[in-house]
């Protein structure tokens with residue numbers, strides 16, 4: 001199972017995007033909601049299980065961002081297609097950087113854009129030490145964005161409202177912009193790959209497969225932040241984003257490494273659930289969490305799936321579940337076998 005945090009300003013469309021991603025493959029799972037603060041949603045996509053941690057926007061809700069990132073393999077920063085709103089993303093960009101978690105940007109609401117995509121990226125760049133690189137450029141009819149060109153595969157996708165995109169020819173009018181943006185993207189990736197750099201200098205044709213491989217490696221080392229575009233509400237561009245997550249997001253061992261030695265699992269969120277009491281959303285990272293087995297010095301009570309109903313025997317390494325009747329576990333902590341451990345400073349609530 002892989003886990004990603006979806007974060008960004010209020011009303012950027014995070015919850016709508018998570019719904020769209022979870023519905024992509026027709027394999028919705030279960031969810032755990034802390035009203036007004038966060039929602040964890042599980043779903044199947046292709047041959048993997050996924051959990052999205054959707055954290056509400058707004059400065060009053062920054063508290064759980066760090067522990068959600070600590071439990072995640074990647075972050076998806078959702079911003080509206082509005083350069084003037086980039087400043088609202090600044091705290092999230094900072095937290096993503098402090099956490100050193102691989103991140104994607106999703107420029108949402110391309111059905112009603114206020115700015116050009118390159119302007120949104122430039123505005124975000126002001127607040128990011130990592131270079132943000134566009135992976136797609138829009139195809140417009142008049143002022144309306146009707147599709148995108150994937151700059152790696154150079155395939156053009158036509159959007160359909162509420163339905164999967166279909167392949168189309170790259171319109172002649174888009175070609176110059178596509179070539180320019182692809183050049184910029186390849187140069188950005190070539191900073192981290194000598195073979196790609198050589199091919200660009202020698203003006204050789206660069207194959208999509210090679211770029212996808214470099215993109216995955218670069219994301220896993222957290223050297224660049226790729227930016228995708230679309231509309232969660234209209235279900236446009238969401239499959240590209242999910243495919244990128246699938247191909248590029250690292251395995252759970254990387255998240256385990258960020259927490260340091262001895263951490264078996266991490267408590268990402270917690271709430272008091274009616275009839276159950278204290279319930280902690282736990283991601284197991286370097287080992288499993290099982291009912292009746294010790295964790296953080298005491299035995300774990302029971303373990304359930306995200307619905308807080310379906311009992312689980314265990315949360316295996318990489319997976320997510322809820323612990324109940326385990327009052328010694330808290331969100332915002334890592335758990336060793338013998339004791340609870342402080343999360344690294346980047347994951348603790350701070351302004």
Ligand SMILES: Nc1nc2c(ncn2[C@@H]2O[C@H](COP(=O)(O)OP(=O)(O)O)[C@@H](O)[C@H]2O)c(=O)[nH]1
Nearest residue numbers: 010011012013014015016109112231232233234
């Ligand atoms: N035009 C447009 N509106 C959207 C899109 N996605 C979400 N919205 C709207 O933006 C508002 C906030 O969406 P929501 O998903 O709740 O945002 P969140 O606060 O980031 O979780 C709602 O009114 C949505 O209907 C989109 O792709 N295009």
Ligand SMILES: [Mg+2]
Nearest residue numbers: 014015016056
């Ligand atoms: Mg929301």
